Amino acid sequence: MFKTENYYHLEYIGEAGITQTCLISLCNLIQVYPDLNYALLLTNQQTHAFILRNSIDSYYIIRSGFSSGYPGEGPKGLATALSLLKKHQIETEEIVVSPKIIKKINHSSLNDVDIDTLFNQKIIRPIRLHDYIYPFRKEIAEAENPKHYYPFELPYSILDDRIFDLALLFKQDPDSALLKAYKRLEDIVRTRTGLSEHSSKLFSQAFLPPKACLTWDLPDNSEIDGRANLFTNTYKAFRNARTHREKDENQIHQFREFLLVNELYLLEREATPLKSED
Structure with missing residues (x-):
């Protein structure tokens, strides 16, 4: 017999039964x-796994950590997973699979023939995905309920390069990373403008008309004022409190604040020296 070569990109994630x-x-x-x-929901009686596909036909297999048919954590998790897929507008259908396929999924041993067979298999009709969600609809409807499953990670692709090192520090010491980001931004603006002020007063002189040193090429002066006030108000609302007293805060607030400071860095980079009138 000839061994079938596997060409599909497959990744296995999750743990069976968890x-x-x-x-x-x-x-x-x-x-x-x-x-x-x-996404395909792979069902063997009351045991479920998922296989997801992207636009370049890579496949991501979630092992059989989901179940159905009783009021427990496994069925609630399945309802949550299906709701998340719907929320993200990922088309989801269901097929019935054999215990052998579930075993191969849990042992990370699907081959190309298995993948082709699964995606050519008859879809369950009528659709019964909502039947898995319905018993847990009230719990899932709570706005904050599924959010803690998403990873807490800064979006590195949009971070200003000048605070990338602080984004790495943020993982271990968010408060220190934020304080250094505030101080570094002040140093950058002082170097660009020759001003010697600090905090919100520095940014007022640097960005606020009519005596600003830096500005943005925008059609409306109110937009320029709005951007300038972002600097002064951010320092008043967040930096001053962080500098002068110990803050009791949660991780979500710290992430939001770091992204707000990052926006100031991006706006500062876009600002250009104000042309003097002859």
Whole structure:
């Protein structure tokens, strides 16, 4: 017999029988791969796994950490997973598979023939995905409920290069990273403008008309004022509090603040010296 070569790109994630790791893996997948466009729910009686496909036909297999048919964590996790896929507009359908396929999924041993067979298999009709969601609809409807499954990670692709090192520090010491980001931005603006002020007063002199040193090429002066006030108000609202007292804050607030400071860096980079009138 000839051995079939495997050409498809397959990645296995999650742990069989452990719903939480499978949900976290699904949210990581959705966050990292925005081009996911199709999902198959693989059902063997009350045991379920997923296989997701993206636009270039890579396949991501979530092991059988989901279940159905009773009021427990596995069925609730399945309902959450299906709701997340719907929320992200990833088309999802269901097929019935054999115990052998579930075993191969859990042992990371699917081959190309298996993949082709699964994606050519008859889809379950009528669609019963909502039946898995319905018993848990009230819990899933809570706005904050599924969010903790998404990874806490800064979007490196949009970070200003000048604070990339602070983004790495942020993982271990968010407060220190934020304070250094504020101080560094002040140093950058002082170097560009020759001003010697600090905090919001520095940014008022640097960006606020009519005596600003830096500005933006915008058609409306109110937009320029708005951007300038972002600097002064951010320092008043966040930097001053962080500098003068110990803050009791959660991780989400720290992420939001770092991204806000990053926006100031990006705006500063876009600002140009104000042309003096002859």
